[in-house]
């Protein structure tokens with residue numbers, strides 16, 4: 158069975174076949190780096206991290222591009238308001254690029270903590286002005302954009318006439334022209350330059366006080382937000398990429414505009430074959446967003462308490478929580494849900510520890526070509542116990558193949574773990590499984606937990622607390638005059654680079670300076 162993904166563009170699950178196997182190009186719309194990331198901002202990166210990890214597990218060579226938006230994202234989707242970056246910079250009285258750098262650094266730290274592998278390319282919008290200007294020139298040459306007072310707008314009605322066959326503007330979000338018109342706010346500042354309220358900005362003239370500005374054939378200005386992704390996806394993944402991802406809130410207008418820009422440029426493509434959208438995080442059923450103020454910042458979430466949450470949760474627990482729902486379903490954040498996730502995460506980690514204790518040093522490699530979808534079940538003559546175990550081990554891949562169903566894949570890993578626990582308590586059954594099948598199933602468990610789901614063992618305990626506990630045992634042993642125990646504890650700590658000091662104030666520890 159091969160991987161199938163739900164394609165927003167066709168509104169159905171489709172078998173995933175790369176355009177140029179074994180290469181796969183994935184583009185994820187990244188953050189606008191003007192403020193701290195909140196939990197809602199983390200869902201997309203985690204979902205697409207699992208997807209790229211799984212594609213790699215299937216043997217594909219993935220080029221994963223996740224951009225940084227550091228210019229052009231205005232406060233309103235209607236091409237009006239201040240640039241988000243400049244507004245933050247003005248408030249803090251610093252350079253916009255300082256704001257961008259600061260929040261880019263923070264974002265990378267948080268994503269690494271959440272176990273998201275760094276993208277292969279992380280292009281910045283401000284570093285790709287030339288490419289964006291080129292796309293605008295192509296769209297103008299194709300008669301689908303016009304200049305007014307130093308700004309350039311995309312001509313949506315003109316595009317619809319020209320692209321009836323490829324699908325009109327609105328085909329991705331499945332929105333009729335009437336719907337789109339109802340969503341526009343006619344009469345807003347800057348809107349008067351547009352020939353149609355449906356048109357969107359490709360280039361905006363910079364007002365005198367605007368800091369981020371670049372020269373262009375239309376005078377000094379800055380690119381429209383939607384343009385960067387079309388230009389950078391094309392530069393790094395070609396005129397048609399395999400997968401373009403983002404949150405459902407980006408589907409319209411952002412992704413719709415991207416498709417129109419690519420169709421309207423010399424690329425003449427939908428930019429990506431698969432358009433994949435993750436659903437939102439909700440708080441008490443309402444979408445978590447900056448504008449609604451019901452967000453939980455990642456930095457605060459890891460330490461807690463914050464907002465609706467009474468406790469903090471470690472990055473791996475948060476990652477587990479995000480994977481526990483299917484990516485196309487909304488997921489509601491609460492202490493109950495995060496505590497359940499913590500329980501599940503710890504259970505999976507205990508599974509890794511159990512496997513370390515079981516002797517699973519068989520010779521079968523689960524990472525080999527024929528075993529990409531889990532270990533083979535038809536090789537040799539397997540015992541009933543072995544067959545049963547290998548069938549359980551094949552399930553996580555089956556569920557991920559079905560539109561990346563992480564919750565069912567995780568449930569399958571729990572089933573497999575349950576079986577390992579049963580076997581660990583029953584040596585006769587374990588012997589009947591045999592070392593090869595056991596090694597194969599254990600390898601699958603490890604691979605899916607660690608490499609595909611990206612869950613790693615977080616430090617299990619606070620080292621300082623463990624040290625204090627050891628010192629209290631030391632003091633007790635000394636008081637009891639149990640000098641053999643005292644020596645054992647001293648030696649054990651010494652081997653960890655810690656020396657015990659008996660002072661008048663009591664027992665203390667210090668780093669060994671030897």
Ligand SMILES: [Zn+2]
Nearest residue numbers: 186187386411
């Ligand atoms: Zn984008």
